[in-house]
Amino acid sequence: MASLEINSLVKKFSETTAINDISIRILDGEMVGIIGKSGAGKSTLMRLINRLIEPTSGSIAYNGIEITSLKGKNLKQWRSKCAMIFQQFNLIDRLDVLTNVLSGTLGINFKLLKLLKIYSKKEKIEALTYLNNLDLSDKALQRVGTLSGGQQQRVAIARAMMQNPSILLADEPISSLDPKNSKVVMDDIKKINKKDGIMVICNLHSLEIAKEYCDRLIGLSDGKIVFDGHPSSLTKELAEQLYDLENE
Amino acid sequence: MNDSLLKRHITIYSEQLRSRRLWNIFIILIFAVSFFMSSSIIDFNLSQIIDGFPRLSDYIVKILPNLDINLILENSKTEGSIQYWYFNFKKYAALLYETFNMAVLATLMGFIFALILSFLSAKNITPNIYSYHLVKRILEFLRGVPEIIFAILFVWALGVGPLAGIIAITIHTTGALGKLFSEVHENADLKTCEAIRSHGGNWVSEMRYGIIPKVLPNIISYALLRFEINIRASTVIGFVGAGGIGQELYLVINFNYYEEVSAIILLIILTVITIDISSGRIRQKIIGEMGV
Numbered sequence: 001m002a003s004l005e006i007n008s009l010v011k012k013f014s015e016t017t018a019i020n021d022i023s024i025r026i027l028d029g030e031m032v033g034i035i036g037k038s039g040a041g042k043s044t045l046m047r048l049i050n051r052l053i054e055p056t057s058g059s060i061a062y063n064g065i066e067i068t069s070l071k072g073k074n075l076k077q078w079r080s081k082c083a084m085i086f087q088q089f090n091l092i093d094r095l096d097v098l099t100n101v102l103s104g105t106l107g108i109n110f111k112l113l114k115l116l117k118i119y120s121k122k123e124k125i126e127a128l129t130y131l132n133n134l135d136l137s138d139k140a141l142q143r144v145g146t147l148s149g150g151q152q153q154r155v156a157i158a159r160a161m162m163q164n165p166s167i168l169l170a171d172e173p174i175s176s177l178d179p180k181n182s183k184v185v186m187d188d189i190k191k192i193n194k195k196d197g198i199m200v201i202c203n204l205h206s207l208e209i210a211k212e213y214c215d216r217l218i219g220l221s222d223g224k225i226v227f228d229g230h231p232s233s234l235t236k237e238l239a240e241q242l243y244d245l246e247n248e
Numbered sequence: 249m250n251d252s253l254l255k256r257h258i259t260i261y262s263e264q265l266r267s268r269r270l271w272n273i274f275i276i277l278i279f280a281v282s283f284f285m286s287s288s289i290i291d292f293n294l295s296q297i298i299d300g301f302p303r304l305s306d307y308i309v310k311i312l313p314n315l316d317i318n319l320i321l322e323n324s325k326t327e328g329s330i331q332y333w334y335f336n337f338k339k340y341a342a343l344l345y346e347t348f349n350m351a352v353l354a355t356l357m358g359f360i361f362a363l364i365l366s367f368l369s370a371k372n373i374t375p376n377i378y379s380y381h382l383v384k385r386i387l388e389f390l391r392g393v394p395e396i397i398f399a400i401l402f403v404w405a406l407g408v409g410p411l412a413g414i415i416a417i418t419i420h421t422t423g424a425l426g427k428l429f430s431e432v433h434e435n436a437d438l439k440t441c442e443a444i445r446s447h448g449g450n451w452v453s454e455m456r457y458g459i460i461p462k463v464l465p466n467i468i469s470y471a472l473l474r475f476e477i478n479i480r481a482s483t484v485i486g487f488v489g490a491g492g493i494g495q496e497l498y499l500v501i502n503f504n505y506y507e508e509v510s511a512i513i514l515l516i517i518l519t520v521i522t523i524d525i526s527s528g529r530i531r532q533k534i535i536g537e538m539g540v
Contacts, residue, residue: 050446080448090443094461103457107448115456156443163447 002028002063004049004167004199009058011044011223018044020223021058028166031193031200033214033231035207037243041223042203046171049201050084051075062166080107083160087172089152093145097136097155100144101127104162123162130158134188150181157188168192170202174209186213207239311510334511340493344515346410347492351478354414358421358478359471365422366429367455373433373441375451383426391423395481399490410491417481425474432466433459465535472527479523483516 004026011019018041026032034042047053049060051067060067062078070078083104091100102119113119119127131137134154144152153173160168170189174182190213193200204210210217211231219227219234219242227238286292316328324331334340368374369383395416402412441458449457486494493512500508 052442052446076448076450078448079446084443084446086439086443088439090439092440092457092461094464095457103444103449103453104447106444106450106453106457110450110453115452159443159447169446 002166005059005061006049007059007061009045009048009060010056011041011048011053012056018223019048019055022223022225024218024225024228026199026201028199029193029197030216031190031214032202032216032218033210034201034203034218034220035205035210035227035242036220038205040220042220043171044223045220046084046169046201046203049167050079050082050169052079076107080163081165082167082169083163083165084169084171085153085156085160085173087175089149089156089176091144091152091156091159094143096141096143097131097147098124098127098140100155101131101158101162104159108163127158127162130161131155134158148181149177150184153177153181153185154188157185157192161192165198167199167201170200172203172205175205182209189213207243311506311513313507313510333507336508336511340496340512340515343493343496344519347482347486347494348479348519350410350414350417350482350492351475354417354421354482355471355475355478357414357418358425358474361418361422362425362429363467365426366433367459369426370430370433372436372438373455373459384430387423387426387430389423390419391427393420395420396485396488399485399488403489408489408491408495413482413485413490413492416485416490417478420481421474421478425470428470429463429467432463432470436462468534469531472531476520476523476527479520480516 004024006022006024009019009022010017020041022045034045036042044053048055049067051070055068058068062081067078092103099117102114102123105119105123106114109123128137128140131140134157136151136154136158139147139151139155144155147155168189173189174185177185186209189200189202192198202210202214204214211234214231217227217229217231217234218225219238221242226242227234313333314328315330315333319326319328320330322329322331324335326332365383365387368379369387371380374380374383398416398419399413402415403409406412406415436459438458440462441454444454444458482492483494483497486492486496487498489495493516497509497512497516500512
């Protein structure tokens with residue numbers, strides 16, 4: 001079975017060590033929640049997996065292929081294989097929903113025509129299908145800037161799906177959303193995980209939601225793993241220690 | 249607050265005030281010295297200006313048209329009518345149209361070159377540091393040389409006519425807009441670029457979808473400002489034979505056709521006003537409606 005293997009991964013930023021000797025093995029089809037307070041290294045870990053930033057040392061491998069040494073075309077292929085969604089959505093506000101979703105194909109299948117916003121019919125239909133699955137097909141030609149936060153995050157999910165990903169990395173997908181929209185977005189992510197069998201790695205600051213949606217939790221503190229297991233085995237004491245708070 | 253603390257605050261405050269005042273005096277002194285130094289270098293003296301002033305108004309009076317209120321609407325044969333003043337209107341209109349087209353072409357071409365180069369010369373998004381420095385130096389050269397120099401060069405190489413002017417203004421526009429555009433890019437938020445990169449998108453895609461939609465409103469307003477500047481530039485550049493209404497203006501000034509000077513200048517001013525008004529509208533429209 002395909003898996004993502006991280007071995008003694010270290011990332012230092014001039015003074016601080018953001019990721020301190022982490023080793024994890026995540027299997028295909030798992031939905032993993034990464035928990036911990038801000039500054040624990042959650043976002044850094046995501047960006048290391050996608051190779052948006054370079055590790056100081058250690059290795060990341062997917063299906064036995066070393067990721068940390070990929071270059072050029074192979075690197076871009078890897079990035080498109082592990083789709084990412086962000087806390088602030090990172091969409092192109094001034095462009096319409098459909099073009100935003102189609103921009104997900106820039107990595108797998110780059111063509112000069114795409115710079116003129118000309119995409120193939122097949123890709124457009126695919127994009128509309130994903131939007132339809134997320135109940136957004138009626139918004140396809142609206143400007144992204146005019147949508148609500150929850151709708152924007154679902155556009156970002158559709159964009160991620162356009163990449164035909166093997167892994168979905170979600171970096172705090174719901175922290176700028178209200179509870180109702182949070183539920184819609186998390187349900188959509190869960191659906192992608194269960195129906196399409198895509199591995200999901202999700203940074204969450206809300207323990208409640210992490211427990212509700214994830215099959216496995218990994219607790220990070222000061223760049224180190226302090227918990228790895230089923231949500232039910234996370235004790236109250238450990239959870240409090242993770243967040244440094246009494247009632248999170 | 250007790251008394252001794254209050255006293256200490258007052259001493260600190262007055263000390264700060266004194267040092268600030270000294271600093272201000274120092275700055276004023278530097279200004280005064282540099283003012284007198286530079287004015288002595290360029291032989292600046294007030295009496296020369298005062299002496300010259302009547303001559304200035306003489307010239308203005310000379311170029312004013314000789315209009316007669318009773319004959320103002322008469323035909324072009326009658327002295328004192330507007331038609332007599334603008335007997336050459338058709339020629340002016342054609343030349344003004346040529347000037348306008350020179351500015352349009354030069355602005356469009358300069359815009360395209362500047363946009364391409366600006367991505368290379370913006371520190372936050374440049375693909376590598378060598379291209380950053382190289383392109384920055386190239387842009388400095390392009391806008392450092394006055395366009396009239398380029399115009400003289402191209403008139404000499406390509407002959408008299410608007411082509412030389414268009415190329416000269418294009419070069420200058422590329423340099424000027426390239427610098428402004430790259431500074432706009434440097435202020436852009438890179439979140440969307442990160443997203444495109446995370447899809448596996450290449451550098452060109454990042455620029456196209458991450459930067460352009462975001463910076464477009466600013467870029468358009470700089471380009472329209474440049475267009476106004478280029479209208480004036482393409483007028484002046486005609487003085488060295490690079491086409492347009494400027495060439496005609498130079499001619500009538502040299503031949504002392506006084507009334508024609510004012511006729512042409514008035515037309516140029518009207519054109520600039522029209523463009524100023526419409527460019528504001530165009531900009532609003534583009535920013536409001538266009539998603540590129």
